[in-house]
Amino acid sequence: MDWDQIVGVKKTELVDVELLDFDTKNPRFTPDKRPDKDTDLAIVAELARTADLSELVQSIGTSGYINIEPLVVVVRDGKLVVLEGNRRLAALKALRNEELALHAKLTAPEFDDEVRATMDNILVYRVEHEEDARELIGFKHINGPQAWDAFAKATFAARWLDSQANEERPLKLVDIAARMGDKHATIHRMVTAYYVLMQAEDLEVFHMDDRYKRAFSFSHLYTGLSYSEFTDYLGMPRPQRDQDPSKNPVTPEYHEKLGYVLTWLYGSKEREVQPVVRSQNPDLGRVREVLKSKSGTKVLEQTSHLEDALITATPKDLRFSKHVVEANGQLRLALETLDGxxxxxxxxxxxxxxxxxxxxxxxxxxxxxxxxxxxxxxxE
Structure with a gap:
C-alpha cells in the first residue's frame, strides 16, 4: 500500500481506523502486562486488564470520538503502526468489534449511528522515523498524565539510548532523561537495572517469564542496585549519573551471583522457589544486611531462606540484645494484662x-x- 497517498510524512490526516495497527513493541507491554500474542484480540484484552480501558470505552461510546489530539503513526514493515495512542485505538476497536469487547470483558454502552460515525476516520500525525516521536512520547508517559510503570520507562529510555549507535552526536542518558522530564536521576537508575536484567536474560541465568509471581516489581531491582551492598556483591562499579550505564555491567566471574540476586528478588516458577523479597520494605533492607556478612550470604545462596541468613549474618551479641529487649517488652504487656x-x-x-x-x-x-x-x- 502506498502510505504516502493516505498520509504524508509530517502531515496530519484523517485515516480509516481499520488501516491502523497496534505497536507490538510498545514499552507499556512490560513482563507482567505483555499480551500472549500479537493479535488485536490479545492486545485489546491485555490493555483492558492493565490500562483502564473500560473508562475510555464508556466515554467514547457515550459521547463519540473527538479528533483533537492525533495519534502518532509510523510506517513499519509495511504497516501503519500507532506509536502514541494505542489505548485510544484499543477502545475504538473494541467499540467497533463486539467480539473484541466480549473477549476483553468490556461492556460498551449503546450508541447510535451518529456516534458510530465518529469512530470511522481518526486523526493521525505521521512521523518519518520512530525517533522523531520520542520526546513527545517520553515526556507524556514519564511525568505526564498517562505515566507508564517503571519498567516501561526504562525500556523506552534504553531503546532511545541504544538507537544512536550511528549518530555523530548521540545524546547521553542524562540528556535523554532531561528531555523526558526526569530531574532526579531516576531514569539513570532504571536503565542501569534494565541493562542488568537484559544481561541476565542473554546469559540465561534468569528469565523474566520464570518469575514466581505474575506481578513484576522492577523497583526491587533498581532500588537494590542503588545500594553498595548489591553492586559490590555483583562486582559492579557504582553508577555515575554523568556516565551512560554499561550494557553488560556484570563481569563473567559474577554471572552466577547475578542469577542469585534476581532469584532472591523474583523467585523461580520452574524451580518452585519463592522470592525472598516479599515486599521492598523491609525485605530489601534485610537482604542488604545479609550481604554485609560472608557467612550470611553463603546461607542465602544455598537456601534462599532470608530468616536463616539474617540470623547467621547478625552477630550473637546483637541478637542477644534484640531478644532481651523484645522479651522485656512482651513481659511488660503481659504484666499490664495480668488481671486477665x-x-x-x-x-x-x-x-x-x-x-x-x-x-x-x-x-x-x-x-x-x-x-x-x-x-x-x-x-586492674
Whole structure:
C-alpha cells in the first residue's frame, strides 16, 4: 500500500481506523502486562486488564470520538503502526468489534449511528522515523498524565539510548532523561537495572517469564542496585549519573551471583522457589544486611531462606540484645494484662510462666556474673 497517498510524512490526516495497527513493541507491554500474542484480540484484552480501558470505552461510546489530539503513526514493515495512542485505538476497536469487547470483558454502552460515525476516520500525525516521536512520547508517559510503570520507562529510555549507535552526536542518558522530564536521576537508575536484567536474560541465568509471581516489581531491582551492598556483591562499579550505564555491567566471574540476586528478588516458577523479597520494605533492607556478612550470604545462596541468613549474618551479641529487649517488652504487656488471667481456663499457663521464670533467672545470673568479671578486669 502506498502510505504516502493516505498520509504524508509530517502531515496530519484523517485515516480509516481499520488501516491502523497496534505497536507490538510498545514499552507499556512490560513482563507482567505483555499480551500472549500479537493479535488485536490479545492486545485489546491485555490493555483492558492493565490500562483502564473500560473508562475510555464508556466515554467514547457515550459521547463519540473527538479528533483533537492525533495519534502518532509510523510506517513499519509495511504497516501503519500507532506509536502514541494505542489505548485510544484499543477502545475504538473494541467499540467497533463486539467480539473484541466480549473477549476483553468490556461492556460498551449503546450508541447510535451518529456516534458510530465518529469512530470511522481518526486523526493521525505521521512521523518519518520512530525517533522523531520520542520526546513527545517520553515526556507524556514519564511525568505526564498517562505515566507508564517503571519498567516501561526504562525500556523506552534504553531503546532511545541504544538507537544512536550511528549518530555523530548521540545524546547521553542524562540528556535523554532531561528531555523526558526526569530531574532526579531516576531514569539513570532504571536503565542501569534494565541493562542488568537484559544481561541476565542473554546469559540465561534468569528469565523474566520464570518469575514466581505474575506481578513484576522492577523497583526491587533498581532500588537494590542503588545500594553498595548489591553492586559490590555483583562486582559492579557504582553508577555515575554523568556516565551512560554499561550494557553488560556484570563481569563473567559474577554471572552466577547475578542469577542469585534476581532469584532472591523474583523467585523461580520452574524451580518452585519463592522470592525472598516479599515486599521492598523491609525485605530489601534485610537482604542488604545479609550481604554485609560472608557467612550470611553463603546461607542465602544455598537456601534462599532470608530468616536463616539474617540470623547467621547478625552477630550473637546483637541478637542477644534484640531478644532481651523484645522479651522485656512482651513481659511488660503481659504484666499490664495480668488481671486477665483465668485459672479456670488458662491453668496451662502456670507451667509456661515457671519455664519463663527459670530462663530469666539463668539469663540474669549469667549477665550479673559476666558484668562482675568485666568490672573486676577494668579495675586492674
Amino acid at each position: 488471667f483465668d485459672p479456670g481456663t488458662q491453668s496451662e499457663l502456670q507451667e509456661i510462666v515457671a519455664s519463663a521464670s527459670k530462663r530469666i533467672q539463668v539469663i540474669k545470673a549469667t549477665v550479673d556474673s559476666q558484668m562482675a568479671d568485666f568490672e573486676d578486669f577494668s579495675e
